[in-house]
Amino acid sequence: MAMLDATVGHMPGMVETAPAPGPLLSVRDVGKRYGARIGCADVSFDLWPGEVLGIVGESGSGKSTLLGCLSGQLVPDTGEVVFDSRDRGPVDTLRMSERERRHLGRTDWAFVHQNPRDGLRLGVSAGGNVGERLMANGARHYGNIRATAQDWLARVEIDPGRIDDRPRQFSGGMQQRLQIARNLVSGPRLAFMDEPTGGLDVSVQARLLDLLRGLVRDICLSVVLVTHDLAVVRLLADRLMVMKGGHVIESGLTDQVLDDPQHAYTQLLVSSVLQV
Amino acid sequence: MIIAENVAKEFTLHNQGGTVLRVMEGASLKVAPGECVALTGASGAGKSTLMRMIWGNYRTDAGHIRVAGTEVSSAEPRQIIALRRTTLGYVSQFLRVLPRVPTLRVVAEPLLALGTPEAEAEARAAELLSRLRIGESLWGLSPTTFSGGEQQRVNIARGFVHPYPALLLDEPTASLDAANRETVMCLIEEAKARGGAILGIFHDEGARARLCDRLVDVTGFRPGVAA
Known part of the structure; x- marks a missing residue:
């Protein structure tokens, strides 16, 4: 970890992080019901700095509910979610004020939506989208903000010459990369991603995965990644949780869960993947 | 061990x-x-x-x-x-990589993950690829398009790039x-x-x-x- 952290220093726009001694995110017994129906139940795990955790399961398995509970978008009925924040150390994110959570949401946390339109401001230029978090965090120098935005557009492989174009003029893959730049510009330590490669062509997906992998390594980002695509988790996730009916039925090292699945449902899931 | x-x-x-x-x-x-x-x-x-x-x-x-x-x-x-x-390194029989990542990067990746500076990691990768007779013209291409024997050698290079x-x-x-x-x-x-x-x-x-x-x-x- 120390070696990964050492690379953070020379990234423009990044805030240097000290190597964390404990987990970045500790989740205990998180559960949420929708009336009589279980959204998710009894979910516990630790996420360590620089780790990518994949959550897989079919539609209705509770993975999106869980992601919502972890990221403060939904309020779980039970459990706690403790995040090791940069400025205040471990904090229970479920019991903090809305203002504190919003602050976390534009500093230490990032959220990448499946549909880039949910995570971008479509009426604002690409540069404005990327610069917004910087301004929200107190940056005022126009030249610096623009330079950082340009740098981030280049890092997500968008021609910096298009900084003044609006996201509407971008392709789906470009919009998704812009959403990632907008989220990562403030140097977050934890990103929640909901099917980030969902609606994209396969060739565009590969490019995005490569990009995400490089970013995870370069800025020691931890990721909670929800997807139904086992190929995506195989390439991106260190660890995997399999959900069914709101419960985590199996978890472990990604290649162990995929190559030697123990639970009947995981075996079915893995054996149902079409080979190309 | x-x-x-x-x-x-x-x-x-x-x-x-x-x-x-x-x-x-x-x-x-x-x-x-x-x-x-x-x-x-x-x-x-x-x-x-x-x-x-x-x-x-x-x-x-x-x-x-x-x-x-x-x-x-x-x-x-x-x-x-x-x-x-x-x-612990592992050279399997199958090369499993992200499509479109250039061969040189695929081989250098274990070193990059250890925090080795990019230039040094790529120099070491280049040295191994040369020894294993993967022509320099292929280094910028993804190994997914290579022949079985070439993929095998890329896999070996990747397994030996870090001691x-x-x-x-x-x-x-x-x-x-x-x-x-x-x-x-x-x-x-x-x-x-x-x-x-x-x-x-x-x-x-x-x-x-x-x-x-x-x-x-x-x-x-x-x-x-x-x-």
Whole structure:
């Protein structure tokens, strides 16, 4: 970890992080019901700095509910979610004020939506989208903000010459990369991603995965990644949780869960993947 | 460096009537630093299964597996991730990479993950690719479009780019021409000379005779077969 952290220093726009001694995110017994129906139940795990955790399961398995509970978008009925924040150390994110959570949401946390339109401001230029978090965090120098935005557009492989174009003029893959730049510009330590490669062509997906992998390594980002695509988790996730009916039925090292699945449902899931 | 003690493995096929296949029992072996040990036995005897249990992508149902002090058979995922990053390398028979990532980067990646500066990592990758006769014109292309033999050599380059103290090799000389086979055997000899502990599956008898200090026949680890 120390070696990964050492690379953070020379990234423009990044805030240097000290190597964390404990987990970045500790989740205990998180559960949420929708009336009589279980959204998710009894979910516990630790996420360590620089780790990518994949959550897989079919539609209705509770993975999106869980992601919502972890990221403060939904309020779980039970459990706690403790995040090791940069400025205040471990904090229970479920019991903090809305203002504190919003602050976390534009500093230490990032959220990448499946549909880039949910995570971008479509009426604002690409540069404005990327610069917004910087301004929200107190940056005022126009030249610096623009330079950082340009740098981030280049890092997500968008021609910096298009900084003044609006996201509407971008392709789906470009919009998704812009959403990632907008989220990562403030140097977050934890990103929640909901099917980030969902609606994209396969060739565009590969490019995005490569990009995400490089970013995870370069800025020691931890990721909670929800997807139904086992190929995506195989390439991106260190660890995997399999959900069914709101419960985590199996978890472990990604290649162990995929190559030697123990639970009947995981075996079915893995054996149902079409080979190309 | 690599220790397996009394290891057992079974597969439960829940979707095929709950069939339980007990495939291994009482498997034990040791590989010391600087030693190369071959797993032998007929196809299906369990060589790859044992190797995957050591790599950690197969679970160990009983017994212990330790690599450089890490108890692989009971470790947390992050301990295995750390072990694979720094200590344990694996050259499988299949190259599994992201499409579109250039070959040079694929090979340099284990070093980048260790925090090696990019220029240094790529220089080391270039050196290995040259030794394994992958032409420089191919370095900028994704290996997914390469021939089987070329992919095999990219995989080997990736496995030797970092001097892993422990290394698992699954048929490293298969589908290689004579010159490249010789290069791979030299790489393995160099790894032994620097103290690497190597466990391999070699169907290539010449390579096995030249490289391996001992053979371990996994047939003795089949349940119900006397060793």
